[in-house]
Amino acid sequence: MDIDVIRDLLDKQLVDREGEPLGRVDGIxxxxxxxxxxxxxxxxxxxxxLARRLPRPFQGALAWLGHRLSxxxxxxxxxxxxxxxxxxxxxxxxxxxxxSAARExxxxxxxxxxxxxxxx
Amino acid sequence: MKKLLEITxxxxxxxxxxxxxxxxxxxxxxxxxxxxxxxxxxxxxxxCLIFLVEMSGRLAAVSKQPLAxxxxxxxxxxxxxxxxxxxxxxxxxxxASELGGLSLALQLVTGISFPWWAPLGAFAAWxxxxxxxxxxxxxxxxxxxxxxxxxxxxxxxxxPDWTRAAAGALPSMPRHEPMRYWFIxxxxxxxxIAPYLLYFYSAGAVEDKWNETDVPVNRVTATLGMLFGGxxxxxxxxxxxxxxxxxxxxxxxxxxxxPMLTPIMSRWGFFLFAAALGIACFGAMLEIAxxxxxxxxxxxxxxxxxxxxxxxxxxxxxxYTATLIGGALIGIVGVDPLAITLMSMALTSAxxxxxxxxxxxxxxDPHFVGKHGNGWISNTVVCAIVALAFVLAVVSxxxxxxxx
Numbered sequence: 001m002d003i004d005v006i007r008d009l010l011d012k013q014l015v016d017r018e019g020e021p022l023g024r025v026d027g028i029x030x031x032x033x034x035x036x037x038x039x040x041x042x043x044x045x046x047x048x049x050l051a052r053r054l055p056r057p058f059q060g061a062l063a064w065l066g067h068r069l070s071x072x073x074x075x076x077x078x079x080x081x082x083x084x085x086x087x088x089x090x091x092x093x094x095x096x097x098x099x100s101a102a103r104e105x106x107x108x109x110x111x112x113x114x115x116x117x118x119x120x
Numbered sequence: 121m122k123k124l125l126e127i128t129x130x131x132x133x134x135x136x137x138x139x140x141x142x143x144x145x146x147x148x149x150x151x152x153x154x155x156x157x158x159x160x161x162x163x164x165x166x167x168c169l170i171f172l173v174e175m176s177g178r179l180a181a182v183s184k185q186p187l188a189x190x191x192x193x194x195x196x197x198x199x200x201x202x203x204x205x206x207x208x209x210x211x212x213x214x215x216a217s218e219l220g221g222l223s224l225a226l227q228l229v230t231g232i233s234f235p236w237w238a239p240l241g242a243f244a245a246w247x248x249x250x251x252x253x254x255x256x257x258x259x260x261x262x263x264x265x266x267x268x269x270x271x272x273x274x275x276x277x278x279x280p281d282w283t284r285a286a287a288g289a290l291p292s293m294p295r296h297e298p299m300r301y302w303f304i305x306x307x308x309x310x311x312x313i314a315p316y317l318l319y320f321y322s323a324g325a326v327e328d329k330w331n332e333t334d335v336p337v338n339r340v341t342a343t344l345g346m347l348f349g350g351x352x353x354x355x356x357x358x359x360x361x362x363x364x365x366x367x368x369x370x371x372x373x374x375x376x377x378x379p380m381l382t383p384i385m386s387r388w389g390f391f392l393f394a395a396a397l398g399i400a401c402f403g404a405m406l407e408i409a410x411x412x413x414x415x416x417x418x419x420x421x422x423x424x425x426x427x428x429x430x431x432x433x434x435x436x437x438x439x440y441t442a443t444l445i446g447g448a449l450i451g452i453v454g455v456d457p458l459a460i461t462l463m464s465m466a467l468t469s470a471x472x473x474x475x476x477x478x479x480x481x482x483x484x485d486p487h488f489v490g491k492h493g494n495g496w497i498s499n500t501v502v503c504a505i506v507a508l509a510f511v512l513a514v515v516s517x518x519x520x521x522x523x524x
Contacts (some may be wrong), residue, residue, distance in 0.1 A: 007487070011193050011200075013421050024192065024421035053198050089184060106422065110434035119250055120430040120437075 003087070005040070013090040014043065014079065016097030022079075023102050025091065026050050029078065043091075045102055046076035077101045139268045139352040140404035141221030142214065142311030142465045144397060145458060147353045148380060149371045150304045151360025153297070156288030159357060161305040163289050165312025166350030168505035170343050171498045172476070175483050176318040177338035180325035183488045187322040187479065188418035194482050203474050204419055208443075210471060211316055211412040213464040215447030218401040218408065220374065220457025225398030228378055229391065238451025242444045245405045249440055254327055254426040257410075261403040268400055270392045271355035274384045278362045285358060299523060302516040303466060309509040310468030312353065315475040316411035323414040327425060335492060359384075374458040405447070413440040466520070470513035476506045 003009065005028060014022040027044035047066020051059050079093050079102065086092035097103055114120050143162075150158035176187050183190060192200040216238075223237035248257065294301035321342075330338070363383055364371070371377060381389030410426060417424035417436040430437035450460070480502060483494045 006196070011196055013189060013193075021421055021423045024197075024419075026197065050197060053196075054201070055198070106434055109438055110431050114434040114437055115431050117250075117430070 001087075008087070009040075009043075009091070014045070014102070015090045015092050016100065017085065017092065017094050018097065019090075019092065020097045022093065022095075022097055022100065027053070027076070040081055042078040042080055044076045044078055049076045077104075139265075139271075139349055139356070139396075139400045140311075141218050141397070141401050141457075141461055142307070142314070142468075143349075143353045144221070144356055144400065145217075145371075145374070145377065145461045146304060146307040146311045146465055147356040148360040148364075148377045149462070150308060151357040151362075152364035152369060152371045153304065154294070154301060155361045155365055156285045156358065157292060157294070158301070158305055158308060159285065159288035159354060160291040161308040162312060162350060162353045162357060164291075164505050164508070165309045166346060166353070168309075168313050168502055168509075169317070169350075170346040171502050172313065172318055172479070173321050173346055174339055174342035175479065175494065175498065175502075176322040177325050177330070177342055178335055178492055179483060179489060180322040181330040181334045181338055182332055182490055182492045184326065184331070185488070186326045186414060186418050187319055187482075188415045189421075190482055190488055191478055192419045194485065194488065195478055199478075200419055203478065204415060206471050206474050207315055207319075207415060208412050210464065210468060211408050211415075212443055212446040212450070213460070213467070214314070214316070215405055215408045215443060216450035216455070217457065217461040217464050218405045219447050219451040220461060221401035222398055222405065223451065224374055224378070224457065225394045225401065228375075228394035229398070235452065235454060239448040241402070241405070242448035242451070245402060245409060246441060246444045249406060249409060249426070249444075250430055250437070252426075254324065257406055257426065258324070261406065264399045265403055267392070268352055268396045270381065270385075270396050271352055271359055274359045274381055274389075275355045277384050278359065280358050280362055299516065299519050302512055303462070303520045306469045306509065306512045306516050307462045307465040308353075309505075310465035310470075310472075310513070312350070313472060313506070313509065314468065315472065316408050318475070318479070319411040319414050320407045323410070323418070323424070327427070332492070356380075371458070374456075374461075405444070409440040409443045409447075412443040413437075463517075463520075466513055466517050469509040470517060472506045472513075473510050476502065 009028060010025055012025050014025060016022055023045045025043045026046060027049035028040055029042040029044055030038050031041045032038040048063055051062035051066055054062060079095070083094045084091060085094045147162065150161070179190060180186055185193070188204075191203065219238040219241050222241040223234075226237045226241070227233050252260075325334070325338070359380060360371075360377075363369075363380055369376065378393060379390065381393045383389070385392060413436050414424060416422075416439045417433075420435075422435045423433050424436040425433055480494070480499060482488050484499065486493060
């Protein structure tokens with residue numbers, strides 16, 4: 001199967017093995033060494049990765065914002081492409097999303113904000 | 121039976137989204153200032169909206185993707201940020217106008233002028249989103265929204281001159297106050313072609329798990345629902361023309377619209393108007409807050425649904441909460457509700473290309489819609505009406521700002 005990296009991978013919806021959303025493919029990481037052909041190794045998720053894709057004047061501001069807002073700080077989260085189990089309308093990754101760092105912000109918002117509001 | 125229920129989705133979208141404070145205020149003002157002459161703006165807006173809503177349902181049914189997600193996937197994150205930011209800010213602004221309408225309704229019913237109606241209204245909407253499910257909101261809004269039919273009843277009681285009204289359906293040059301004329305025309309089109317409806321409708325279609333077999337039903341739903349909404353706006357304009365023009369009333373303030381039904385139905389008319397206004401605005405608030413949340417959550421790939429407990433869709437719930445708070449804050453600051461309504465509707469027209477052009481490209485991309493792509497008629501009609509609304513907006517907004 002031919003895969004167009006930009007059309008078929010970048011910005012696609014990622015889901016865990018239960019089919020629950022993990023986020024979108026914010027960036028794609030490629031490994032290159034002198035003795036092997038370059039290959040795609042990971043998907044990257046996170047505010048820092050998103051900030052890097054913007055025109056330069058916006059990068060600094062968004063990176064700062066992402067750094068302040070994200071409970072993980074600045075490091076982006078990586079998902080190994082070797083764990084892909086299905087590639088279609090969404091990209092299914094063989095991990096347990098409930099514990100994955102990809103959902104750390106979701107959990108943070110839930111525990112620190114939403115769960116404290118009655119009736120949640 | 122299931123199909124019949126699906127059609128209600130179209131109707132609710134039209135009640136909440138079509139007859140809301142924007143359509144009410146712009147149609148009433150148009151009728152009071154220019155009689156039937158601006159009916160064409162409602163007709164064009166409705167036709168365009170029918171096509172657009174049908175497209176957003178078709179996109180969801182075929183690609184199983186809501187509009188916002190498909191936009192990010194097709195155009196990439198950097199471009200997607202432009203409609204995301206523009207439509208979210210616009211959503212907050214339009215939400216503030218709906219709160220203005222709801223506050224007026226509450227003020228009319230209780231007789232109490234109260235600056236805190238806006239945050240109270242926002243809180244009530246939030247509570248319903250926090251505790252309710254999509255189907256409760258959908259069915260509740262369509263049931264209560266039927267009260268807006270009071271405007272249609274009023275039209276028939278007034279026995280309008282149908283031939284003269286029909287003449288207004290064709291665009292014509294203004295006979296007086298050209299600046300005002302074009303600005304109201306732009307506001308009407310912005311009020312009709314509300315982009316948040318598209319996010320709401322396509323998310324609803326995904327939430328209801330539509331597939332390719334739903335494409336024909338979607339066509340019926342979109343057409344009937346939006347026609348229904350358009351008919352209500354036309355009814356408001358006709359009533360305003362027949363009630364305000366002979367009395368020489370010009371609408372300068374929001375509360376001047378209130379006695380619209382009083383000459384026809386006396387005291388009942390007053391309360392029915394307040395109820396119709398309040399319910400339509402409240403329904404629209406729910407839809408706008410959800411639409412912004414859909415847009416953001418789908419764009420970033422978070423879990424989204426109105427059917428889960430808030431803690432299970434934490435970021436999604438946080439976004440609609442923040443949107444409602446934003447709208448309420450503008451309400452507390454106390455901007456003139458009529459001015460903010462007209463301006464946010466005109467601004468919608470000016471921003472339409474940002475939302476609609478990428479959408480049209482998606483609807484012609486076989487990668488997303490397969491063999492269910494747009495035909496040349498829908499492409500041409502939508503392009504022409506959006507271009508007209510945009511050009512009129514770009515010309516008339518600066519003039520209106522300078523004039524006032």
